[in-house]
Amino acid sequence: MKQASDELSLEFNRLIERAEQISADVGDEVEEILALDDTHLLSAVEVKDLLDKVVKAVERRIAVVGDRKRMATKLQALVDELVQAREKIALPLAAENGNVELIEMKGIKPRPVKPTPVFHTREVPLMEGYVRTRDINLWDSNERIEIHLQQFNRKHGRKPNPQELLDIMFCHLKLDGVPEEDQFKIPPLARSIAANGLRKPPIISRTGKLLDGNRRVAACYYILTSDEFSIEQKQRVEYIMMWQLTEHSDSEDEDAIIVSLNFEDDHKQKWPEYVKARKVYEQWEAAIATDPNASPRRLLEIRREISKRFALGPDVADVTRYIKMVTGANEFEDYHIATKKRDRYEVKHKASEYFQYFDELAKGESPGKLAYELGKKEEFKHLVFELLYTDKFKNWKQIRDLRFIVDNDEARGILNDAAAVNWRTKEELEDVQEKVEDALAMGRTKQAEQRLLGKNTRIETFVHWLLDLPIGAFQDPNQIKPENIRRLHNALKFVDNIIGQQLFPAPEVERE
Amino acid sequence: MDEATTKDPCGELERAAQAARAGDPVEMVRSLYASRILDKLAFRIHREYFGKLTKEDIDECLAEAVADAFQTLSRGEPINFLVAYLLKATRNMACDLAIIKPEPMSDELADGLAADLPRRTIAERHIRDDLRVAALAHARRLLPLIGQENIRRVMEVILDAIEQGVVDLTDARIAELTDLSEETVRRLKNRALQRLRHQAELAGFDLNQYQVLDEDDRPFISDNEEI
Numbered sequence: 001m002k003q004a005s006d007e008l009s010l011e012f013n014r015l016i017e018r019a020e021q022i023s024a025d026v027g028d029e030v031e032e033i034l035a036l037d038d039t040h041l042l043s044a045v046e047v048k049d050l051l052d053k054v055v056k057a058v059e060r061r062i063a064v065v066g067d068r069k070r071m072a073t074k075l076q077a078l079v080d081e082l083v084q085a086r087e088k089i090a091l092p093l094a095a096e097n098g099n100v101e102l103i104e105m106k107g108i109k110p111r112p113v114k115p116t117p118v119f120h121t122r123e124v125p126l127m128e129g130y131v132r133t134r135d136i137n138l139w140d141s142n143e144r145i146e147i148h149l150q151q152f153n154r155k156h157g158r159k160p161n162p163q164e165l166l167d168i169m170f171c172h173l174k175l176d177g178v179p180e181e182d183q184f185k186i187p188p189l190a191r192s193i194a195a196n197g198l199r200k201p202p203i204i205s206r207t208g209k210l211l212d213g214n215r216r217v218a219a220c221y222y223i224l225t226s227d228e229f230s231i232e233q234k235q236r237v238e239y240i241m242m243w244q245l246t247e248h249s250d251s252e253d254e255d256a257i258i259v260s261l262n263f264e265d266d267h268k269q270k271w272p273e274y275v276k277a278r279k280v281y282e283q284w285e286a287a288i289a290t291d292p293n294a295s296p297r298r299l300l301e302i303r304r305e306i307s308k309r310f311a312l313g314p315d316v317a318d319v320t321r322y323i324k325m326v327t328g329a330n331e332f333e334d335y336h337i338a339t340k341k342r343d344r345y346e347v348k349h350k351a352s353e354y355f356q357y358f359d360e361l362a363k364g365e366s367p368g369k370l371a372y373e374l375g376k377k378e379e380f381k382h383l384v385f386e387l388l389y390t391d392k393f394k395n396w397k398q399i400r401d402l403r404f405i406v407d408n409d410e411a412r413g414i415l416n417d418a419a420a421v422n423w424r425t426k427e428e429l430e431d432v433q434e435k436v437e438d439a440l441a442m443g444r445t446k447q448a449e450q451r452l453l454g455k456n457t458r459i460e461t462f463v464h465w466l467l468d469l470p471i472g473a474f475q476d477p478n479q480i481k482p483e484n485i486r487r488l489h490n491a492l493k494f495v496d497n498i499i500g501q502q503l504f505p506a507p508e509v510e511r512e
Numbered sequence: 513m514d515e516a517t518t519k520d521p522c523g524e525l526e527r528a529a530q531a532a533r534a535g536d537p538v539e540m541v542r543s544l545y546a547s548r549i550l551d552k553l554a555f556r557i558h559r560e561y562f563g564k565l566t567k568e569d570i571d572e573c574l575a576e577a578v579a580d581a582f583q584t585l586s587r588g589e590p591i592n593f594l595v596a597y598l599l600k601a602t603r604n605m606a607c608d609l610a611i612i613k614p615e616p617m618s619d620e621l622a623d624g625l626a627a628d629l630p631r632r633t634i635a636e637r638h639i640r641d642d643l644r645v646a647a648l649a650h651a652r653r654l655l656p657l658i659g660q661e662n663i664r665r666v667m668e669v670i671l672d673a674i675e676q677g678v679v680d681l682t683d684a685r686i687a688e689l690t691d692l693s694e695e696t697v698r699r700l701k702n703r704a705l706q707r708l709r710h711q712a713e714l715a716g717f718d719l720n721q722y723q724v725l726d727e728d729d730r731p732f733i734s735d736n737e738e739i
Contacts, residue, residue: 047545058579
């Protein structure tokens with residue numbers, strides 16, 4: 001059986017996905033979408049962004065130019081009207097003013113927090129009780145998002161409304177220069193809260209202004225509005241335990257809380273990733289032991305279950321990564337303990353210290369890539385383990401370049417020399433680290449040369465072969481398939497375009 | 513427009529479709545907005561593609577879907593149910609965009625060699641188009657192997673629809689084109705897809721591996737922070 005290329009397999013998979021998509025019965029999903037409540041409404045800013053795009057796209061489809069111009073004016077007027085309408089509606093978030101009252105829930109009546117908490121050397125009396133999450137506004141002066149707020153103000157000439165504040169924290173509202181990734185990490189926090197509950201009560205003023213816990217409250221909103229969470233999880237955060245200033249509090253109390261909780265380190269230390277990954281790995285091993293013949297689909301399900309159990313989210317990327325890293329760390333430990341007879345706990349400390357490096361070592365499972373080559377070349381893998389154990393790598397990025405020297409005898413020779421050095425002083429360590437860097441640099445240079453040579457050689461060989469081909473070959477579908485002639489034609493047009501536009505632009509026409 | 517009075521989304525959707533049939537984009541957009549379906553679809557699809565596509569990307573896809581629907585209806589062509597059409601059209605475009613959109617460049621990639629960076633060029637897009645044609649041709653070649661005539665006819669209609677860029681293919685439409693009952697179509701459709709997948713695997717396509725890897729290869733989300 002002939003194996004289809006990866007690209008074609010990928011495309012075939014997409015074809016089947018597309019077939020499923022277009023022929024799917026989405027009746028239930030449409031019902032769900034229609035049933036979404038108004039908490040999902042876009043803000044006025046988002047409505048404008050979306051409608052501007054809709055109007056432009058629709059205009060492009062209007063065939064007659066005169067109609068297009070006439071409609072463009074009308075459509076723009078409509079956008080302005082609809083955006084104004086959206087600005088007026090009150091979002092179902094908290095009222096801006098008025099006191100927020102703590103309420104009794106789960107048998108807990110509002111009561112003073114005992115002993116009286118101390119913030120920044122000041123005793124601040126607080127009450128504790130439940131508050132409806134939707135009655136809390138994110139604090140629109142929070143320093144955490146100060147730049148975002150200033151940027152929003154400059155762009156729109158006003159402060160963001162409560163919904164827009166939430167969107168900033170969910171990274172749903174695009175601001176120039178703000179990276180696309182999830183800056184505030186609300187989804188992971190939401191998953192943690194959904195799994196463990198809200199462990200530390202947010203603190204609010206009498207009017208419901210959030211003094212501490214913006215991210216936690218945003219995460220509760222996220223749980224309430226995301227499809228990712230179950231009804232039970234949503235119910236658990238509908239009302240949350242809060243601490244509230246009393247009617248006797250003053251602005252100095254507020255300041256003390258803000259400074260204490262946002263500027264002073266609580267010295268809480270997270271578990272090392274090595275420890276967390278081992279916990280995940282133990283669960284994985286236990287699951288595999290009970291189902292040794294699990295299909296790939298079942299393995300994926302197992303990883304999903306583990307991810308959920310450890311509040312790592314619906315994506316299995318973390319679990320997969322941890323499994324690979326622990327597998328690498330285990331090999332490292334086995335080698336040093338069993339082969340090199342090193343102390344078990346010293347080895348484990350090293351594995352923990354360099355745990356992130358195992359992420360890099362596990363990457364690239366195809367020929368020529370690091371994980372693949374390490375799997376094939378035991379000796380080279382042990383050399384890397386030796387260098388790692390003896391602190392010879394300056395940083396984890398160097399691990400990535402190891403693939404360039406797998407087959408480079410000279411560079412590997414330098415690495416072997418470096419591995420043999422027993423350094424005693426910082427200067428000696430720096431010297432030997434330089435050697436490792438030299439070896440890697442040698443590999444990188446060689447690789448760059450080969451790549452350049454490879455491109456030119458390939459093109460020269462292909463052109464030579466093409467020009468030698470008899471013309472009749474192009475007319476005979478048994479020799480060259482018509483689809484391949486089309487592909488060749490497309491490629492040549494592409495090259496022609498590059499030559500015409502970029503390398504040798506056409507001379508400008510002289511004007512008389 | 514008084515938003516608080518928007519109580520009849522289905523009525524507004526029907527009005528949107530009627531306006532599009534009459535070639536009136538202004539009323540179509542107004543009614544779509546009033547139905548709040550644009551808000552809901554934007555929310556839904558954005559959540560689906562969170563971390564892969566930006567809100568702006570999703571807006572672009574939704575906008576194109578609305579424009580497609582307008583064009584289709586104004587030409588007198590049918591759309592069975594506007595929301596389903598918008599959902600599928602937006603999702604199809606989002607799916608394609610997620611594939612061709614360059615990955616955000618991470619620090620580690622930026623530190624690597626320039627030649628190794630994943631950049632999608634025009635040439636790659638040409639290649640992708642060719643691959644799409646090749647995948648369709650392969651699928652058609654496998655049709656005789658997926659079963660009896662009825663199941664083949666159902667699959668043929670679906671493949672034709674993909675080739676023609678059809679967005680929403682209802683069971684009723686397949687039934688009409690194949691002269692089968694809707695119930696039969698519903699039954700055969702899933703079976704046809706399963707068998708096509710199976711035959712493709714027998715023919716050397718590595719579909720299972722791709723599916724699992726695809727899930728694994730998603731961008732890594734950093735550790736959960738403590739509360």
